[in-house]
Amino acid sequence: xxxxxxxxxxxxxxxxxxxxxxxxxxxxxxxxxxxxxxxxxxxxxxxxxxxxxxxxxxxxxxxxxxxxxxxxxxxxxxxxxxxxxxxxxxxxxxxxxxxxxxxxxxxxxxxxxxxxxxxxxxxxxxxxxxxxxxxxxxxxxxxxxxxxxxxxxxxxxxxxxxxxxxxxxxxxxxxxxxxxxxxxxxxxxxxxxxxxxxxxxxxxxxxxxxxxxxxxxxxxxxxxxxxxxxxxxxxxxxxxxxxxxxxxxxxxxxxxxxxxxxxxxxxxxxxxxxxxxxxxxxxxxxxxxxxx
Amino acid sequence: xxxxxxxxxxxxxxxxxxxxxxxxxxxxxxxxxxxxxxxxxxxxxxxxxxxxxxxxxxxxxxxxxxxxxxxxxxxxxxxxxxxxxxxxxxxxxxxxxxxxxxxxxxxxxxxxxxxxxxxxxxxxxxxxxxxxxxxxxxxxxxxxxxxxxxxxxxxxxxxxxxxxxxxxxxxxxxxxxxxxxxxxxxxxxxxxxxxxxxxxxxxxxxxxxxxxxxxxxxxxxxxxxxxxxx
Numbered sequence: 131x132x133x134x135x136x137x138x139x140x141x142x143x144x145x146x147x148x149x150x151x152x153x154x155x156x157x158x159x160x161x162x163x164x165x166x167x168x169x170x171x172x173x174x175x176x177x178x179x180x181x182x183x184x185x186x187x188x189x190x191x192x193x194x195x196x197x198x199x200x201x202x203x204x205x206x207x208x209x210x211x212x213x214x215x216x217x218x219x220x221x222x223x224x225x226x227x228x229x230x231x232x233x234x235x236x237x238x239x240x241x242x243x244x245x246x247x248x249x250x251x252x253x254x255x256x257x258x259x260x261x262x263x264x265x266x267x268x269x270x271x272x273x274x275x276x277x278x279x280x281x282x283x284x285x286x287x288x289x290x291x292x293x294x295x296x297x298x299x300x301x302x303x304x305x306x307x308x309x310x311x312x313x314x315x316x317x318x319x320x321x322x323x324x325x326x327x328x329x330x331x332x333x334x335x336x337x338x339x340x341x342x343x344x345x346x347x348x349x350x351x352x353x354x355x356x357x358x359x360x361x362x363x364x365x366x367x368x369x370x371x372x373x374x375x376x377x378x379x380x381x382x383x384x385x386x387x388x389x390x391x392x393x394x395x396x397x398x399x400x401x402x403x404x405x406x407x408x409x410x411x412x413x414x415x416x417x418x419x420x421x422x
Numbered sequence: 423x424x425x426x427x428x429x430x431x432x433x434x435x436x437x438x439x440x441x442x443x444x445x446x447x448x449x450x451x452x453x454x455x456x457x458x459x460x461x462x463x464x465x466x467x468x469x470x471x472x473x474x475x476x477x478x479x480x481x482x483x484x485x486x487x488x489x490x491x492x493x494x495x496x497x498x499x500x501x502x503x504x505x506x507x508x509x510x511x512x513x514x515x516x517x518x519x520x521x522x523x524x525x526x527x528x529x530x531x532x533x534x535x536x537x538x539x540x541x542x543x544x545x546x547x548x549x550x551x552x553x554x555x556x557x558x559x560x561x562x563x564x565x566x567x568x569x570x571x572x573x574x575x576x577x578x579x580x581x582x583x584x585x586x587x588x589x590x591x592x593x594x595x596x597x598x599x600x601x602x603x604x605x606x607x608x609x610x611x612x613x614x615x616x617x618x619x620x621x622x623x624x625x626x627x628x629x630x631x632x633x634x635x636x637x638x639x640x641x642x643x644x645x646x647x648x649x650x651x652x
């Protein structure tokens with residue numbers, strides 16, 4: 131009695147037992163790809179017939195035979211004037227954030243900070259290239275479904291709505307460049323042996339943004355923020371979930387102080403990594419400075 | 423104690439800080455929440471602190487390079503080796519003089535929030551005032567416009583009318599001259615000008631007579647009614 135043969139047979143065994151297919155395991159069928167070889171030989175070595183082309187005397191790039199070239203004919207206008215002094219914010223889409231949460235790279239049961247995002251390699255911030263932090267973009271707002279407490283530097287209205295719709299909390303906070311450098315790489319900072327500095331306030335041009343409840347700024351009035359939450363819910367047409375009844379309310383309500391860089395660490399403390407200790411100063415003058 | 427000084431904003435933050443200082447690890451939070459949430463634990467690069475053979479440069483010898491005797495290097499040593507490097511932790515914070523300098527710099531370059539808000543308000547006020555003044559001016563001028571347009575139109579009509587009249591008068595004079603002299607006289611010739619002067623004189627005389635007559639009538643008219651009434 132012959133047993134019924136397994137469909138697929140040896141091929142199926144091979145597929146099940148060999149390692150996963152990657153680019154390293156694939157190779158095109160011989161004869162499928164024709165390699166393109168460099169030019170070799172030819173009566174004029176591929177240079178054409180007489181003239182500047184063959185003699186290698188072509189004019190500079192952009193020259194149009196004497197006609198005013200395009201790059202000179204167009205009048206100057208200050209579109210890019212001062213571009214290197216403009217603050218930049220690395221975009222973070224809600225789609226990517228959801229991806230990171232789903233893969234477990236970012237923990238939604240703890241407040242999500244720029245440090246957490248950089249640790250998860252979700253964003254790359256370069257403070258030396260005028261990056262002032264991360265901005266939330268509302269791409270993927272329709273598929274976003276996590277309740278998180280997130281702190282970014284800028285957020286679009288759609289992103290704010292998407293996060294609050296799922297019962298989360300979003301805050302926009304300002305980090306001056308030194309604080310930002312410390313925030314994204316805390317361990318090298320602690321190895322420097324310096325006391326944690328206090329976060330500086332935003333400049334006059336950014337103060338209106340961070341004192342506005344619409345942007346959930348960290349300098350704004352908490353009551354106005356609550357009103358703004360309700361207004362946004364009305365505008366986008368969802369019911370604002372009551373986070374005070376949530377079991378994670380304590381975590382969602384965690385917010386950093388205006389001068390604080392890290393949760394749980396205050397300015398003026400020195401963190402000693404080898405001994406896993408925190409050193410705090412007792413001098414009144416220093417304490418007064420660090421707590422002002 | 424530093425924590426209490428920071429909590430001047432809201433009570434929430436106070437609770438938050440106290441809460442975090444005694445918060446549990448991630449996994450227990452997961453188990454409390456009920457559902458299992460896998461978190462890929464972040465694998466940091468191992469910190470090579472080299473605690474077995476710490477290199478602490480000899481401050482007194484001349485062979486050590488200058489940059490290893492600076493305060494900055496001392497802080498880095500402390501950061502790497504902790505108390506194994508014999509560095510007084512009190513030197514990590516700025517001294518009183520340095521602190522004074524820092525405070526002065528901050529006062530100059532980083533004004534407090536209230537000052538900044540005031541500046542912003544002042545600027546906004548100025549801008550709105552400017553805008554309102556401009557708009558007021560515009561509105562006032564626009565209100566004047568109909569009258570100005572009517573005036574201008576009237577002026578134009580009058581000048582046109584005057585020109586027409588002038589032309590008609592000249593034509594009449596020419597005709598008059600033609601009749602008098604019998605041939606077309608050039609308006610620039612002295613004859614023509616004499617004729618014009620004569621006509622003007624006659625007209626003046628006529629006007630004077632008319633005025634006298636009107637005056638006499640006016641004198642007669644008020645005298646007769648009182649005479650009639652009385």
